[in-house]
Each structure stands twice: as structure tokens, then as C-alpha cells.
Amino acid sequence: MQPAASATERYKLFQRAGSTRWQVRFSIRGQGQFKRSLDTDDRREAERKAEAIWYEATYRAKQGLTARTHTFTRVAEEYIAQILREVERAERRADQGKSEPAVIRRYFIGYFDQKPIDAITEADLERYAEWRRTYWTEGPGKLESHIEYERNGRRLRRPLKHAVPSLSRQRGETVVLRGLLRWASRQGYLKTPPEISIRARRAPDNRRPSFEPHEFAKLEATSLNRLADPAMNDGPRQYVKAKNGKRGWRIKRLDDHTRRDRTLLHAYVMIGAFSGLRPTEMYNLTWGDVLGYRAGRGKSVDDRDIRLQVRGKGKSGKAIPQKAAIPWFDTLWMLFERSQGRQPEDTDPVFASETGKRITSVANGFTELLKAAGLERDHRGIKRTPYSLRHFYISEQLANGAEVLDVARNCRTSLAMIDKHYGQVRLERVVDRLRPEWTRA
Secondary structure, X not given: OEEEEOOOOOOEEEEOOOOOOEEEEEEEOOOEEEEEEOOOOOHHHHHHHHHHHHHHHHHHHHOOOOOOOOEHHHHHHHHHHHHHHHHHOOOOOOOHHHHHHHHHHHHHHHHHOOOEHHHOOHHHHHHHHHHHHOOOOOOOOOOOOEEEEEEOOEEEEEEOOOOOOOHHHHHHHHHHHHHHHHHHHHOOOOOOOOOOOOOOOOOOOOOOOXXXXXXXXXXXXXXXXXXXXXXXXXXXXXXXXXXXXXXXXXXXXXXXXHHHHHHHHHHHHHHHHHHOOOHXXXXXXXXXXXXXXXXXXXXXXXXXXXXXXEEEOOEEEEEOOOHHHHHHHHHHHHHHHHHHOOXXXXXXXXXXXXXXXXXXXXXXXXXXXXXXXXXXEOOOOOEOOOHHHHHHHHHHHHHOOOOHHHHHHHOOOOHHHHHHHHOOOOHHHHHHHHOOHHHOO
16 A cells, blocks of 8 residues: 555545555544545546545535435435334334335335435436336336235235326325435435425326216207207208308208117117116116016006116126106117017117117217217316216216215215216205205304
8 A cells, every 4th residue: 555645634545555546545523434446547636536525525524414425225225224123113014114115126226226315306306206107107117017026925926007106106105205315314314305396296187077967958958959850840951051152952851760870869868867877888788687667668657667787897786777767768669669570578689770789889979969069078178978978977966965875886886986086066066965954044
């Protein structure tokens, strides 16, 4: 070793025996001696580097930090060891000893790695948040097919879901990262933890497009008007002109095929709105699934009742429709009799084509009806679909005081889904429930 004192004696440069590379050595009060290779054999370059290293170390010490910089990985592993000690002392839940180290190693270390922990800024955290959101869809996890884990001493694996993490997961991981940075600050690895403004992105307004009561009334009226189009009547055909006035033509009378399709569509709209069935469940209906229908034929609607045995989306069960749906089953029965020359059998589809085959979609016709009514999109600009009839049914049930649990069971869905997608009803529509009698002046 060949020491060479600097002019200021703040640090010493030296070369190890057999090496031409310069190294620096100095001491910081309370933190001991530091040695570091300068990766150069040029004396002048070595002094320049040594000066910078000494200055940074003394500055950190004056700020109450450790004189040495520490990589994120090193600090994170120390924090994991601390978590495991706290779990062992029952100061943390046992599950935290498994879940938090896994999150820290896969995501935090996976992103920050060898970056000095005290060099992490708010901008770095913001970039990390975006990287994390796309980890399984576009990032490092994109090609992984499963995750391995240990349970009761056995190595197991589970398939991966390549999707954006849920809002609650993003928030939970943010809490873990905040805890790590605060612990690092208490250990002197960084002065002040950067503000984690990784605000997990607010979930988009995913309320499914429905109809307000006045909108559905307009939809119903438009549908009926299309069945009673003046061009259907006998007499001269209506003559219309283009907006530019240069072209004109006479409207053809509504042919029987179009009239039948529009009638079936109107029945579909009314049954969907008054039963809450999913489109697939409606397409799957056979006449044998409309329980109690045959026995009630010929009676008034008030004296009839039906139940629907439904199948679709991997679920099945019974549904209780509103009585307002019953007349539209009569309409579909009539359409079947006219096209097939016989009454439907239990195995025949409720929504049948002119040939008696099951129809599989009314999407195109429904879109044309929405356009005619000016209701193609809701107030957020989201396009309505046949599913919107189900959402209208559920929203109206809730707005009119039906119990959420009852609605969930009748619609074969969960309370969580009801709350997430259908629970929002305009306050003005439940104002009487928000002002019970005892509070009124």
C-alpha cells in the first residue's frame, strides 16, 4: 500500500500493492472509516473523484444521513428482514410476512433495483405507478403463465390473470411502499421520504348505461310508432324530399317481414325491461321455461302470474318478472302461431324467427330503434345495448324501494355487483325516502 496524503488531509489517496488504481480513504465522525476505489490510475483524476466523494459523504453526515449511499435493493431487503422479525414477535400479522416481501421483491425491487434510495423522487414514484399498472399486460409479467408459491411445505402454482391491478390492490401496495420509505428515513438512509402522490387512478365511471324513466317512455313510444307507421296504412304513399330538395321518393309500406321483426323487438324490449333478464337468458328461453303461462292463457293479466326458468352466463335459476311483461309473451305466442300454424311446444324458443328457429341477437334492430328515439348513448356518451334493459329494471327496482338482496337474487347476481354497477340512482328520485315523515316541517 502506498499512501499519498492530500494537501488538505481531508482524505488520503493510496494504491494497493500490485495495483496502479487509486483508492480513497477517510473517516466520518461517528460513522467510522470509508474506503472506495476510484477506478483510475491517473493521480489528477483520482483527486477530483476523491474530492467529490468526500464532499458528498460529509454533506450527508451533516444532514443526519448515513455517509454512504444505499441502493434501494439493499434497504428493501433490510426492511423485509425487519418485517419478518416483527411477525416472529407477533407485532405483525403472519400473512404480512408472506405477502409484503413478495410485493417488495417483485414490484419495488423489480423497478428501483440499484437506484440509491435517497435519489428516488416523486417523479420516479409516478413513473413506477404507471409501470406497475401495466406489469402484467405490457411489462415484465406479460409472458409469465403462472405464479409459484408455498403452502404447508408444498410448492404450488396458480395461473395468472393478465390484467390491470384493482384499485384496492394499488392502494394496498402504496401503503407498503410508503411504510418502506418511512422506515428507511428513520434509519438515516434518506432525509425526507418523497411524497407518494401515486394516487391509484380513480376507477372510471363504470355504471352500465341504463334509461331514466322518461327515456324509457320515449323508447317505448318510438317503438310503438314504428309499428303504426303511417306508411303501413292503405292509401297513397307518403312523398318525402331530401334536405337539399333535389331528390324525392315515396316511402314504401312496411312489409310483413319488417312489421314482424319490429313487433318481436318491441316484445323483447318490454320483457327485458320488466324482468331484468340478461340478453343470453332471454335468447335461451323456451316456452317450457315460462312457468304457469299455459295455465293462465285466456285470463286477464291481473289473474295471471308466471315465473321464468332462466339459463345463461353459467348461471341458472328462477326469475319473477313484473306482470307488465305478461302481455308481451302473448304477443310472441301469437307471432309463433301465425308463422308456424301451430301452438308453441315447450321446447320451442320464446324469441323465434319466422322459421321457428331461435334468434341469437336483436342488437342491430335495437340500435336502429335507439337511433330513431335519439337514445343511442347515455348522458356520459356511453353506447346503450340490449343489456341496458336489465340495468333499467334493476335501477327502477332499487329506486322504488325493493330490497337490494331480493333484487340481487332475482337477477342472479351478487350484492357487490349491484353496489358497483347498479346502486347509483339519482337522489331526486328517492327524495321522499330521504325525507321521512318525522323530519318534515
